[in-house]
Amino acid sequence: MRKAGPATGLFCTPRVSRFAIVSGEATWVRTINLIERYQAIRAHSLALVQPLSAEDCNVQSMPDASPAKWHLAHTSWFFETLILQALTEGYTAHDPAYAFLFNSYYNALGERHARPQRGLLSRPSLDEVLRYRTVVDDAMLVQLSSTQATTELLHLTEIGLNHEQQHQELLLTDIKHALFCNPLRPAYRTEPANIATVAANKPSWRRFEAGLYRIGHSGEGFCYDNETPEHQHYLQAFELNSQLVRNGEYLEFIQAGGYEQAELWLSDGWDWRLQQQQTAPLYWDLDSLSEYTAYGMVALRPEAPVCHLSFYEADAYARWAGALLPTEAEWELGCRQYREDDAAADTVLHPQRSAWLNQLWQWTASPYQAYPGYRPPPGPLGEYNAKFMCNQMVLRGGSVFTPPGHSRPTYRNFFPPHSCWQMSGLRLARDAQSS
């Protein structure tokens, strides 16, 4: 997930180069689909701010988060700058000031507005930003509908759409945090009446044998640069749990004094816990055993997966449970083998059940690093992922805030270990038990 603060990234694979060899007709078919996807994804962003006022969309609750309005503008600036301006002769920017205001972190694209001050931008107004989106969309659709739509256009548009999807998730996590900071604890949405009760599956361990495995993305379909190249990786025998860790289990950890025992925590984690005076997950209210969700404060459901943990909390829990966090390679193996069908993905805004994908981001034991042989792409897109490969931990899986179709087993999300405003939980691993 493109991270806010020090940041995360995502990217495009060389696989799109197969476009070069397909026939003209195939490109045309591809374009048609892309136009539909473009319209659907761009419309989804608008749907996300539908429950929000212009005031809501302007709030920035912390430097790591951005206002909803900024997300709407930045994603449009991304299309305008990396596609319309880069590929179109004589294209004139909608507003020259936007390059300064809505560049996120691309040094190659010039100076930019200070990140912690995004919440001060009452101008341009939400209306103006929505108008900007329309202008960009019109220009993009002209390009995409052109008979001369190039492979590069299609490829960059694909990146732009995945980029927009990442910001859709960030928009949700950021507005959730902003509304939480309001003592009134307003809900983002009304909770649907018919939320499925949580199926209480019994946790079990699944064993994986030692061996050389292929890790990373290959084959058709979009992926970010940091998922490549696919490479061989040796793993010792290990076991993964079938279930995400749940609220009830995490509550036991708290009640057993988990936040009071330094020996359960990494040194930096203990410092963080003391400094933040953290005694429970970010959005929990221990007194009332309730938690803040996109639906406002709701009672803690013991069977639902615990979320909004920092890496430090996830790590301490695993140690307390006599287990480990999986490495990202281990997780990827597990996901490939056991993930449920995502077709039935529910559309709730708070995780209700255990799954490999699309419920919760799951912290892994792996620092975010380049895969062997990885090289960042040239140009500004080289900044998308590569420069964040330090001081961050990998998360896997996608969450209920991740847009449909945006997650996959090889997807690498990354955040600093203290981050907990993302929808992040954990799944346990352990060394293989002798049978």
Added chain:
Amino acid sequence: MRKAGPATGLFCTPRVSRFAIVSGEATWVRTINLIERYQAIRAHSLALVQPLSAEDCNVQSMPDASPAKWHLAHTSWFFETLILQALTEGYTAHDPAYAFLFNSYYNALGERHARPQRGLLSRPSLDEVLRYRTVVDDAMLVQLSSTQATTELLHLTEIGLNHEQQHQELLLTDIKHALFCNPLRPAYRTEPANIATVAANKPSWRRFEAGLYRIGHSGEGFCYDNETPEHQHYLQAFELNSQLVRNGEYLEFIQAGGYEQAELWLSDGWDWRLQQQQTAPLYWDLDSLSEYTAYGMVALRPEAPVCHLSFYEADAYARWAGALLPTEAEWELGCRQYREDDAAADTVLHPQRSAWLNQLWQWTASPYQAYPGYRPPPGPLGEYNAKFMCNQMVLRGGSVFTPPGHSRPTYRNFFPPHSCWQMSGLRLARDAQSS
């Protein structure tokens, strides 16, 4: 001016107690006038936000400043809490959460929302706050129209209206700062075409003889508690300048290296100047010789008074000019004797001419302290002014942002010496020259 951050204050005089001895009819006449003033002053607040969007009204640019929406709500909460709830049997608060959200600094009135986080309050919305104003106004007018309107009601309403006027000025200074923080530098209002050219009066010195003078408020009319009691004060002979210091003069100070010479500055002032990397007044752009105003960026007018100085800058300028800042007692004497008629007050939003009142707040050499014999009033209003009598300097005069009728020669505004987002400039003093 009720200050935002560490804060300022203002208050009511014991003179209102004369209400107790007037006949019933006089009270009635007084009430009628008060109702008209109430309506006019409350309407003026709404007029001030008329050029602003809901997004604009939500922005908080620094902990010292507050969002415009917050000012609108807080002033209403003040009426509701100190009058409607205090005097009316069975009054039910419009929204019980507002006591937490919109209390500024009254410890006696309970816990309150953290000041630096006021900009996060997208809820209640501007619409809801405007509705809150209407509800409070309706209830207030019922009270004021009652045949049993008490002296205390009239007295507290007078305080509430003066309080609202202070926040009208703060609203303007705060939104000016918020819009300035936007790199687009939007204007609060369009500059009127017919702004009078600045009359270039020649500065001259006016002499005052040594002696015992009466300082502070006396007689009829509203004043704050900190202007009392009137008391005797001995002054040595001194001289005051007839004019405010102007942009052109201040530019000479800059060009003479005023910001580079430590010997011109107080020790704390020099630290501030280094830390802030200050090289000109807050809103100046030296490259283009322009300044940010409520009308956006405009060319510096050499004959207009310099404004938005910190006390440190005013003090350094005075030292460079071989002069002094006047004490507040000296200033008060000068104002009483020489102030122009305010009836002709212009309605511009940027100072254009020299005057004692209603152009610029003028820094004095006086730390803000209690007058001899001063006692704060009992109850929450005792916090209005008294608790800020430390680490602040007195300003006198009122500015173009001060609402009409709100300034007077004895009025004491106060801010910490580093503050420069208020409309603050200076007038020079010096020891009396032997004739």
Added chain:
Amino acid sequence: MRKAGPATGLFCTPRVSRFAIVSGEATWVRTINLIERYQAIRAHSLALVQPLSAEDCNVQSMPDASPAKWHLAHTSWFFETLILQALTEGYTAHDPAYAFLFNSYYNALGERHARPQRGLLSRPSLDEVLRYRTVVDDAMLVQLSSTQATTELLHLTEIGLNHEQQHQELLLTDIKHALFCNPLRPAYRTEPANIATVAANKPSWRRFEAGLYRIGHSGEGFCYDNETPEHQHYLQAFELNSQLVRNGEYLEFIQAGGYEQAELWLSDGWDWRLQQQQTAPLYWDLDSLSEYTAYGMVALRPEAPVCHLSFYEADAYARWAGALLPTEAEWELGCRQYREDDAAADTVLHPQRSAWLNQLWQWTASPYQAYPGYRPPPGPLGEYNAKFMCNQMVLRGGSVFTPPGHSRPTYRNFFPPHSCWQMSGLRLARDAQSS
């Protein structure tokens, strides 16, 4: 007292200019006395570090404090720079690096080492600094013994000696704080066996009538520039307490919840109290009812004056007691009329009894400002006092740490209101009661 942090100051009067008109013989007599005083005062500094190791002398416990070694070097640099180098043709500095290392705050005398890093200066060693003192002393004594000793030399030497005395007090307050920061709480000195028990005088109020009084220094004898010019000041009738506030009284304030009631505190004071989590004076241990002194931890003596209060604490106590802090003019009047004879001054290092002078610095209600007509002297000595006239409060009286002969009724010490590592307490004032 020359302050450490933002700083304080002290200075010389123009009265020394009378030297110019006395006969050569009188100058010679004066010189002899000055040589004796020079030797005695310089020796006193060495006596102060006698109980300390070189390691002790190197410690800096906070930016406001300086290492003992630094005080020894700085006072020598002061003589070397302002006298030996300024007045002696061809004088070569002992070590050119010392100008950088041991300049305190004189911008006119060049760049200097960062104040918070003085504790990093293990070199020059204490031995080298003691050698430096000898070199400076030898050269000073040559000058003072010269038949051509000028009035300026005598005058500057007088300043240098008063300056050294100020640093003697600072050395004691700073090393007390440094040793206190060591969890072992080592004593600076062993407590003498025969400390006089505290005489329990009954507090009484003394009345002073309204009128014009002369305030500030006049007549013979040394004073600092900030004590001048003597000037007329009008005071209303007031009363001063005969006694300093005592530990037992202050303990009542604590036990009555004084640190928990916001209404007793200035706004800035309350912020300080919350931020520092202050619940008692700096050196108190409430659990054991003991306090840290130069003699280590000792039991609190209820009849001894309370010390190491910040202005905020002194102010809150006075409010709780239904009284006021005196202004510095009121205090000066009281001291002139009622001060005991200092001849019997005890030599303890912790205050044991009530007195106007030489027990405790007493916070006044007066911000530190220039007296009417005050002008700082030209040259570097102009920085001694004048540039600190902002954000500081005046203390009067001198303490048991003040060297003998260094205090007087007009002496103005000054520190920021949060300072409490100085030996500071209070004496109450109140408005004159009608008889």
Added chain:
Amino acid sequence: MRKAGPATGLFCTPRVSRFAIVSGEATWVRTINLIERYQAIRAHSLALVQPLSAEDCNVQSMPDASPAKWHLAHTSWFFETLILQALTEGYTAHDPAYAFLFNSYYNALGERHARPQRGLLSRPSLDEVLRYRTVVDDAMLVQLSSTQATTELLHLTEIGLNHEQQHQELLLTDIKHALFCNPLRPAYRTEPANIATVAANKPSWRRFEAGLYRIGHSGEGFCYDNETPEHQHYLQAFELNSQLVRNGEYLEFIQAGGYEQAELWLSDGWDWRLQQQQTAPLYWDLDSLSEYTAYGMVALRPEAPVCHLSFYEADAYARWAGALLPTEAEWELGCRQYREDDAAADTVLHPQRSAWLNQLWQWTASPYQAYPGYRPPPGPLGEYNAKFMCNQMVLRGGSVFTPPGHSRPTYRNFFPPHSCWQMSGLRLARDAQSS
């Protein structure tokens, strides 16, 4: 190297358990050697402070560093606490306060003094700490000479000696930083006259084929827990450079604008570089082309290895050079195959030549993590290494500050990526070139 700040760690292997099965005589031989080693290593610590005064030994230049005196005391406390107190019935601590003062970071061993305040501990004095060392040594030698010396005693003593050696290196890096912070830039030692001139070997690339390799410690000899367990690791083909990067090469990077091009830096690295205003390695003076060393300021030698780089600088240099940092597994392979004989190790205090071991710590591309199957030892020693496995990068090789015999190919040092006061440089790697 046991790190100071957030910290690093190192440890003991289970291999010592073989002691349990050797005959009594073998244990005795082992003990004799250990006694000799004990005496030699403890004496080496004293030799390191021989050029320093007590004042020098008390200085703490930053929270990450510790005073030399503290290192001397802490290493003794380590022996006293983990051996004398743990294994000896009825042992009485030399001073019960030392457990609080000289515990570094062991939560299991109780509360401790705040790390950033170690420089305030003028007491106990250096003399007292040296006496403490003697007391501990006497007691340790009694234990080691006992006929009942247990395997556990020998094992823990081995750990204590390795621990002491780590602090010997830290003592040198910390005192180097402390003396550097003194504007006088004093030398720790006089540079020996006969420093060998740098042999200018031509850099070349050495190729390693892809395959499964064994990584980590095995066999006889001491190692820390974090070097275990030995495990299989798959590596793609790669190349390592035969030489360390040199001052002359790094100067080219600077002159080519390396510190001005954001695209060469990791995102966190660029933030660090801007915040620190870093434009060259920590100890370099670009104006004079000299660098601060243990011998004071000396001219930069272009052929000597560049040192005192942060990970961010090493990473940026590698990117600029079109190369990579090696992973720690790659480095370990290279070291095993190519390291020179250490027998001829020079005894200079500044690196003069290229080598795998004992010249410079070399940053790797590997975040510090547990090896697969790693488990921390039980008890306080479990905190030695394991809790620091987050936010740190691995360095390999040892430096000229590392005590003789303390380095080995599997040794894992670790520091946060911004650290540059350690003797840290780099060696380049690259993907294997097709031949």
